[in-house]
Amino acid sequence: GAGVSQSPSNKVTEKGKDVELRCDPISGHTALYWYRQSLGQGLEFLIYFQGNSAPDKSGLPSDRFSAERTGGSVSTLTIQRTQQEDSAVYLCASSLEDRGAADTQYFGPGTRLTVL
């Protein structure tokens, strides 16, 4: 079956513009996660959804970042007024539920965002 997909695979934007990154989780997975990998850094948690609600938004770095999920499926991560420090690879993962270690998170290939 299909894995987690993300689009676009690459995005180049100018400082100050808004961008939207999309994640299509594995069908039937109720939990969806967003992570970020900045240059030379590890994977950093941003936000996760259980269904359409976001119980944990603790990783969002500023109020310029927001995410939504509709229909318990597709999620969109929006970054407003992008800054150069937002340049990173944004990874999405999904799991059957959010039971922590009991549910494996499957990752997408990521969106590489470059802010000029």
Added chain:
Amino acid sequence: KDQVFQPSTVASSEGAVVEIFCNHSVSNAYNFFWYLHFPGCAPRLLVKGSKPSQQGRYNMTYERFSSSLLILQVREADAAVYYCAVCGNQGGKLIFGQGTELSVKP
């Protein structure tokens, strides 16, 4: 602060057993996850759990605050970044280390 620590690089030779060590300071985390990441591709889970376990050539050791990933009979194709992560028993947030870049000499 909740952190996961792992070496930034490990070097090995083909056929050897490679060990990548990881430890953490996350108070409510009991489970380790080891992911393989080829840049540009999706990170892939190798092994996970709260006890020693094995999946093919990948072994995971377990202590309450530390784990090692052992790669048996390492090959050049295993050269990649290996991430250690921990997760508490509730909720799904993974806390990742910085990643260990494995290089393998022929």
